[in-house]
Amino acid sequence: MVKKLSLLIALSLNGFRIWAQENPISYTLSLNNAVHHEAQISLVIPNPPQDSFVVKMARSSPGRYATHEFGKNVYDVLAYQADGKQLKIKQIEGDAFQISGHQGSVKITYTLFGNRVDGTYVGIDHRHAHLNIPASFMFVPALQERPIDLKILLPNKQWQVYTQLPVDSGIYKAKNLQYFMDSPIEISAATMKSFDVLNKDGSAQKIKIVYHGAAADSTLQDLTSKTKKIVKEAEAVFGELPQFDFKEYTFLIDVLPSNASDGMEHRNSTVIPQQAANLESSISDVLSTISHEFFHAWNVERIRPKTLEPFNFEKANMSDELWFAEGFTQYYGELLQARAGVTSIDDFLNNQGYFLNSVLNSPGANRYSPIEISRRAVFVDAGVAIDPTNNHNIYSSYYLYGNIIALALDLSLQSQFNLSLDDYMKLLWQKHGKTEIPYTVADLQQTLATLTSDDFAKTFFANYIYGIQKPNYRALLAKAGYDLNRTKPFAAYVGNLRFNSENGKLKLLSSALFNTPIYDAGIAAGDYILSADSTNFSKSEDFEAFLATKKPGEQITLTYERDGKVKNTLLTLTYNPTLGLNTYEKLGMELTPEILAFREKWLKSKSIE
Numbered sequence: 001m002v003k004k005l006s007l008l009i010a011l012s013l014n015g016f017r018i019w020a021q022e023n024p025i026s027y028t029l030s031l032n033n034a035v036h037h038e039a040q041i042s043l044v045i046p047n048p049p050q051d052s053f054v055v056k057m058a059r060s061s062p063g064r065y066a067t068h069e070f071g072k073n074v075y076d077v078l079a080y081q082a083d084g085k086q087l088k089i090k091q092i093e094g095d096a097f098q099i100s101g102h103q104g105s106v107k108i109t110y111t112l113f114g115n116r117v118d119g120t121y122v123g124i125d126h127r128h129a130h131l132n133i134p135a136s137f138m139f140v141p142a143l144q145e146r147p148i149d150l151k152i153l154l155p156n157k158q159w160q161v162y163t164q165l166p167v168d169s170g171i172y173k174a175k176n177l178q179y180f181m182d183s184p185i186e187i188s189a190a191t192m193k194s195f196d197v198l199n200k201d202g203s204a205q206k207i208k209i210v211y212h213g214a215a216a217d218s219t220l221q222d223l224t225s226k227t228k229k230i231v232k233e234a235e236a237v238f239g240e241l242p243q244f245d246f247k248e249y250t251f252l253i254d255v256l257p258s259n260a261s262d263g264m265e266h267r268n269s270t271v272i273p274q275q276a277a278n279l280e281s282s283i284s285d286v287l288s289t290i291s292h293e294f295f296h297a298w299n300v301e302r303i304r305p306k307t308l309e310p311f312n313f314e315k316a317n318m319s320d321e322l323w324f325a326e327g328f329t330q331y332y333g334e335l336l337q338a339r340a341g342v343t344s345i346d347d348f349l350n351n352q353g354y355f356l357n358s359v360l361n362s363p364g365a366n367r368y369s370p371i372e373i374s375r376r377a378v379f380v381d382a383g384v385a386i387d388p389t390n391n392h393n394i395y396s397s398y399y400l401y402g403n404i405i406a407l408a409l410d411l412s413l414q415s416q417f418n419l420s421l422d423d424y425m426k427l428l429w430q431k432h433g434k435t436e437i438p439y440t441v442a443d444l445q446q447t448l449a450t451l452t453s454d455d456f457a458k459t460f461f462a463n464y465i466y467g468i469q470k471p472n473y474r475a476l477l478a479k480a481g482y483d484l485n486r487t488k489p490f491a492a493y494v495g496n497l498r499f500n501s502e503n504g505k506l507k508l509l510s511s512a513l514f515n516t517p518i519y520d521a522g523i524a525a526g527d528y529i530l531s532a533d534s535t536n537f538s539k540s541e542d543f544e545a546f547l548a549t550k551k552p553g554e555q556i557t558l559t560y561e562r563d564g565k566v567k568n569t570l571l572t573l574t575y576n577p578t579l580g581l582n583t584y585e586k587l588g589m590e591l592t593p594e595i596l597a598f599r600e601k602w603l604k605s606k607s608i609e
Helices: 177-181 217-238 283-295 327-340 345-360 363-367 370-375 398-417 421-433 441-451 454-464 473-478 540-548 593-603
Strands: 025-030 038-045 052-056 074-081 089-093 096-100 106-113 122-124 128-131 148-153 160-163 171-174 185-188 191-198 204-213 248-256 269-275 482-486 499-502 505-508 528-532 555-562 565-572 579-583
Touching (some): 038 122, 096 106, 106 122, 148 177, 185 248, 204 217, 217 327, 269 283, 283 327, 327 398, 345 363, 398 454, 398 593, 421 441, 473 482, 505 540
Antiparallel strands (some): 038 106, 074 106, 089 096, 122 128, 128 185, 148 171, 160 185, 505 528, 555 565
16 A cells, blocks of 8 residues: 555666665565575665654554554664764664764664565565565654665575566665555566556556465466456456556565465565465465455555555555445455356355345444444454453444445446446446545545435435445345345344353353343353253253254243352244345246346446457
């Protein structure tokens, strides 16, 4: 996620013109101690601020919304003048150092430790170096517009550098800090595949797949072929590809058993670490991440919320629009795979059914609007807390919440206006993506009004974006021959229960969901469930067998233990609210020509080779 860039691309042997480098801040990275997860880093700052200045580590990272204390993995910070004289450093915060008493250029050196491969942190070992820039490089907040040079000293001849940063004579370059921070780096003995995609004007852009990990070449070829199909389907939504800087986009894919599975979008690249032994066992997950993250090349990286422009590396970045930025991308990540034939239509619908059940039965989504849920990203987006939270009652994933809003809007546009969500995304691309004019929630509503009508847009946003009402999904999905209903319509339900057998008793591990029978009865995590209606329980299967004999509306007497005291409470069973999505044909319901035509228009491939 970076600020708007105006890049001058010239015809040259390298295909680009390097940005003018006036007084760049010059970094050097050495990986000679990679086996112990360490890197040695220096930065030379010409013409630093006079008197004193601060150098620090970031606390947030593009694509992440909660804070991450990257400064904890930096140590042995030293500062020198150009003549080699060591300068006094004052550590003013855990991740910030004040430099003073300098004359002329200043050189900072430090050691970086990194042992986690995901989209946020740093992983360095004998196999490779996986660098998320905010987690790796200190910066000077007062000099964020300075250009940046980076020199990388490789520990062996097998390793190469893979990044979206342009390189000139071995020096990697960034226009400013925003661009640098948004440019992840993989250093390894990786394999690269690529293909070209033609723009509307007939020019070509290259899509690169950099792969590090175990994989047969045939599997890499399959990954490349399917990635191309996904790219073409994404292009069809907007009618064109973005103009990638230097006409290249790079997938940095890393598959190792020690990785954390993740995906992180950037302006001209995507990082996809996957926890797996090899590509053969994880290709479906990798392709799913490719589909989601590549859609971000439009939605977030260029169709960009004003709340994230520019990205602030010193604090959490709160946004009202993550239901759209992440949620609509979640929807298209699933839809594009189905349209491309990478996954089946049934897979797509099964996932939509899961998302609908997750959100519609979520206390958080029934208490708070998508905007309010988006704001909680500063606490939940890979955020770390050691104290318990009540998130299961006050939060619902903005990915899934936004996904089902996208689903509702797509089906509404098709049934009411003979349009689709693709038309909405195209219009947003023209108004806010190609122009890179950041948007607000009001802009999203106004664009929808331009496409449809003021009344439709006002009602949709009032009810489902600013409000907590939910669309009539059953009626909307019926248009395409899909039935949304309870999967266990006659089963009795007490609430979400996770038990652990402990000394012959059932200990409730999870706090109760709001508005469930177990919640209303006052049962809480840590209580022991002993019996119900004189039926004793020693394991969770006992409780499930008892519940199977009951019906919704029945009352039971529940005996439980809290703080060593045995108590009784009366509990009224309700219907099991779990939802599922089925096709009309599976249920033996009529599929009319109108339904089949609607379904095909919605789900068929839009790509034209």
